[in-house]
Amino acid sequence: MSPLPALPRSELEVARIVWRLGSATVRQVLEELPKTRGLDFKTVQTYLRRLEAKGFLSAKRQGRSKVYRSRLRPAKVVREMIDDFLDRMFDGEAMPLLQHLIHDRGLSEEEVEQLRQLLNRLERENDEPDKS
Amino acid sequence: MSPLPALPRSELEVARIVWRLGSATVRQVLEELPKTRGLDFKTVQTYLRRLEAKGFLSAKRQGRSKVYRSRLRPAKVVREMIDDFLDRMFDGEAMPLLQHLIHDRGLSEEEVEQLRQLLNRLERENDEPDKS
DNA sequence: CATTGTAGCGTTCAATTGAACGCTGTCAAT
DNA sequence: ATTGACAGCGTTCAATTGAACGCTACAATG
Numbered sequence: 001m002s003p004l005p006a007l008p009r010s011e012l013e014v015a016r017i018v019w020r021l022g023s024a025t026v027r028q029v030l031e032e033l034p035k036t037r038g039l040d041f042k043t044v045q046t047y048l049r050r051l052e053a054k055g056f057l058s059a060k061r062q063g064r065s066k067v068y069r070s071r072l073r074p075a076k077v078v079r080e081m082i083d084d085f086l087d088r089m090f091d092g093e094a095m096p097l098l099q100h101l102i103h104d105r106g107l108s109e110e111e112v113e114q115l116r117q118l119l120n121r122l123e124r125e126n127d128e129p130d131k132s
Numbered sequence: 133m134s135p136l137p138a139l140p141r142s143e144l145e146v147a148r149i150v151w152r153l154g155s156a157t158v159r160q161v162l163e164e165l166p167k168t169r170g171l172d173f174k175t176v177q178t179y180l181r182r183l184e185a186k187g188f189l190s191a192k193r194q195g196r197s198k199v200y201r202s203r204l205r206p207a208k209v210v211r212e213m214i215d216d217f218l219d220r221m222f223d224g225e226a227m228p229l230l231q232h233l234i235h236d237r238g239l240s241e242e243e244v245e246q247l248r249q250l251l252n253r254l255e256r257e258n259d260e261p262d263k264s
Numbered sequence: 265c266a267t268t269g270t271a272g273c274g275t276t277c278a279a280t281t282g283a284a285c286g287c288t289g290t291c292a293a294t
Numbered sequence: 295a296t297t298g299a300c301a302g303c304g305t306t307c308a309a310t311t312g313a314a315c316g317c318t319a320c321a322a323t324g
Contacts, residue, residue, distance in 0.1 A: 011312095012221075013220075026272090040315090043312080064321070082232055088145075098233060098243075098250070102254060114227060115227075140281055171283080173301085
């Protein structure tokens with residue numbers, strides 16, 4: 001229930017790499033970062049350490065290295081961050097954001113189609129309640 | 133082009149009030165804040181000062197008070213913040229966010245309908261190019 | 265066995281952010 | 295004219311964040 005610690009820019013960037021790889025050492029994360037990013041090994045190490053301290057990642061020693069992995073379901077973390085963003089920007093309302101996304105940003109033809117399908121699927125699920 | 137200064141939580145909260153009111157003094161902003169927020173007058177003053185320094189707001193003196201108003205189109209600022217969020221969370225892709233919003237959060241029946249209409253309107257606009 | 269590189273740990277440091285003062289100036293009522 | 299009450303300005307202060315060291319441990323290689 002406690003509203004998740006802050007997950008600032010740089011730490012998020014690193015966390016997302018761990019999420020994507022499933023598990024990773026400092027070096028692996030470093031290698032996944034865009035070459036242009038130019039972060040130091042020690043810096044990445046610091047961010048991973050902080051992510052562990054905040055409870056986002058867990059780590060276990062493997063030989064001389066430490067292997068980090070996600071402790072929380074990434075989708076859940078993402079969800080919380082979206083909720084938080086919604087709160088800050090639109091008092092928690094989803095519609096204004098959707099509106100901005102659709103109206104203000106050029107969605108590609110393809111994206112529009114996908115979106116439409118999402119909606120249809122949702123309607124079907126609504127009509128015919130759980131059948132699993 | 134310069135990517136807009138950071139607009140952190142508390143400052144955004146204050147900025148949004150000014151956006152909503154069109155223009156406001158420190159005291160007006162203070163009064164619009166939820167009573168539970170309990171910010172000091174001076175604190176709000178500080179945030180407004182910072183917002184002005186960062187170029188989000190402009191201020192002109194009116195009698196003994198200062199009246200703040202938005203210097204940038206709020207919708208534009210919002211848009212930039214959405215883009216930034218998208219970058220941080222989903223490498224700039226809108227789809228994953230839309231998916232999360234629709235699939236993960238319970239949109240109300242009504243919201244779904246509104247959304248569908250947004251899509252339809254968009255299609256119409258696409259078919260028949262600008263005629264304004 | 266000595267050397268060398270890589271990893272971890274603890275620390276540091278500047279900038280930003282959340283929050284609030286103290287001093288001064290001034291407008292407004294006694 | 296004097297006294298307040300409020301507003302602005304500059305300042306402060308702790309916590310967080312972006313970024314990076316220095317020292318030590320150790321494991322592999324010559």
